[in-house]
Amino acid sequence: MDKLQIQGGNRLNGEIAISGAKNAALPILCASLLTDDAIALHNVPRLNDIGTTLRLLSQMGVRHDRAADGTVELCAAGVHSLEAPYELVKTMRASILVLGPLLARYGEARVSLPGGCAIGQRPVDQHIKGLAAMGADIRIEHGFVVAKAKRLKGTSILTDMVTVTGTENLMMAAVLADGRTVLENAAREPEVADLAELLIKMGARIQGHGTDRIVIDGVDRLHGASHRIVADRIEAGTFLCAVGAAGGEIMLRQAAPQTMGATLDKLRDAGLEIETGPDWVRACMNRRPRATGVRTSEYPGFPTDMQAQMMALNTIADGTAVIVENIFENRYMHVQELCRMGARIDIDGHTAVVTGVPNLSGATVMATDLRASASLVIAGLAGYGRTTVERIYHLDRGYERMEEKLRSVGADIQRITREAA
Ligand SMILES: CC(=O)N[C@H]1[C@@H](OP(=O)(O)OP(=O)(O)OC[C@H]2O[C@@H](n3ccc(=O)[nH]c3=O)[C@H](O)[C@@H]2O)O[C@H](CO)[C@@H](O)[C@@H]1O
Numbered sequence: 001m002d003k004l005q006i007q008g009g010n011r012l013n014g015e016i017a018i019s020g021a022k023n024a025a026l027p028i029l030c031a032s033l034l035t036d037d038a039i040a041l042h043n044v045p046r047l048n049d050i051g052t053t054l055r056l057l058s059q060m061g062v063r064h065d066r067a068a069d070g071t072v073e074l075c076a077a078g079v080h081s082l083e084a085p086y087e088l089v090k091t092m093r094a095s096i097l098v099l100g101p102l103l104a105r106y107g108e109a110r111v112s113l114p115g116g117c118a119i120g121q122r123p124v125d126q127h128i129k130g131l132a133a134m135g136a137d138i139r140i141e142h143g144f145v146v147a148k149a150k151r152l153k154g155t156s157i158l159t160d161m162v163t164v165t166g167t168e169n170l171m172m173a174a175v176l177a178d179g180r181t182v183l184e185n186a187a188r189e190p191e192v193a194d195l196a197e198l199l200i201k202m203g204a205r206i207q208g209h210g211t212d213r214i215v216i217d218g219v220d221r222l223h224g225a226s227h228r229i230v231a232d233r234i235e236a237g238t239f240l241c242a243v244g245a246a247g248g249e250i251m252l253r254q255a256a257p258q259t260m261g262a263t264l265d266k267l268r269d270a271g272l273e274i275e276t277g278p279d280w281v282r283a284c285m286n287r288r289p290r291a292t293g294v295r296t297s298e299y300p301g302f303p304t305d306m307q308a309q310m311m312a313l314n315t316i317a318d319g320t321a322v323i324v325e326n327i328f329e330n331r332y333m334h335v336q337e338l339c340r341m342g343a344r345i346d347i348d349g350h351t352a353v354v355t356g357v358p359n360l361s362g363a364t365v366m367a368t369d370l371r372a373s374a375s376l377v378i379a380g381l382a383g384y385g386r387t388t389v390e391r392i393y394h395l396d397r398g399y400e401r402m403e404e405k406l407r408s409v410g411a412d413i414q415r416i417t418r419e420a421a
Pocket residue numbers: 023026093094120121122123124125126127128161162163164165166191304305327328329
């Protein structure tokens with residue numbers, strides 16, 4: 001298994017190009033199931049999760065071409081299987097995003113239930129409840145969601161909580177349904193809005209995306225379209241935490257600062273000097289970070305996907321920060337590993353109290369999930385001595401060439417591949 005080896009202490013200086021957002025690209029790839037026509041997507045990041053989704057779509061009969069410049073063309077004219085098998089779903093929860101499109105377009109789907117994962121239980125009951133309200137006959141059988149519907153019917157759906165992939169699944173189901181669907185308590189995340197933008201280009205009638213009430217008027221068919229995936233606000237935020245912890249000055253290109261409000265505010269509180277333009281962020285850090293507490297919440301609040309990275313920054317801050325994780329019940333797996341590097345963190349339920357220490361010391365640590373891995377990389381860059389981050393397959397699910405991007409701004413970081421290890 002690949003590992004990363006980091007020699008801490010280098011300041012980060014230079015430019016990094018931000019990739020397309022994983023969490024926008026995944027539902028958008030699945031939306032290709034909604035039409036027989038070709039869909040051309042630009043700025044698709046090269047990530048393991050994207051590879052898994054393309055494999056999943058391929059085994060259903062979706063043809064795709066992937067160019068080196070991040071363009072992916074898909075055509076679902078030859079779909080012959082309406083099943084998402086456990087072998088693929090178990091490696092990536094977002095596979096559940098084929099459920100809505102398959103049901104809307106083919107009236108049938110058999111999708112393996114995703115297993116429990118590192119950050120929480122993550123049930124899909126709201127996806128099922130919404131589709132059932134639209135008239136689908138849905139059962140759980142042998143670990144699969146088995147769904148059937150002649151044609152889904154538009155209705156009003158109020159989810160019990162804000163769910164990102166739930167909103168996306170229901171929106172993709174509703175675009176081909178009979179009549180109007182209203183999604184109340186909808187997720188406002190920029191990735192949901194980006195999916196809606198693609199669907200509108202395909203001929204869907206959607207209003208209110210980006211708000212908590214999305215209104216969708218179903219149409220009989222959708223057509224081909226071309227779309228550029230929005231920039232990854234979490235990747236950009238991760239690099240900003242890295243410069244916050246290691247010091248230096250970086251310019252992020254092809255970024256979307258307008259989607260990063262809560263993260264930029266908190267990083268400014270922590271002492272980073274930040275300037276933004278339409279598609280760039282410049283950040284400079286010349287001091288010890290100030291302790292900065294965060295409470296995660298739905299967009300536009302502070303994202304749970306930035307909690308671990310913000311915690312890494314706080315481990316070396318001046319003062320004590322209180323971090324509250326409100327979205328996932330088990331998203332503190334990085335705490336134990338950060339403590340192995342000398343961090344002082346106490347957890348009580350959803351709350352972590354981080355008392356900043358002057359220095360972290362390099363250690364061998366284990367990555368347990370995607371953002372936990374990123375937090376360990378940040379800690380390794382800021383600490384003294386060598387840090388080895390094991391099990392980085394989690395990192396490769398969601399970051400494109402992270403070590404190359406960090407090396408290009410001066411980090412001493414190497415990938416040790418399985419063969420060389
Ligand atoms: C591929 C993708 O876009 N992943 C993102 C998406 O995950 P994902 O869409 O899986 O997360 P949700 O927004 O659905 O989860 C929010 C909360 O609702 C709960 N819940 C959700 C659905 C449901 O049917 N029942 C239920 O109880 C979850 O367990 C969680 O506690 O949003 C999360 C929250 O911003 C991010 O951390 C993930 O990076």
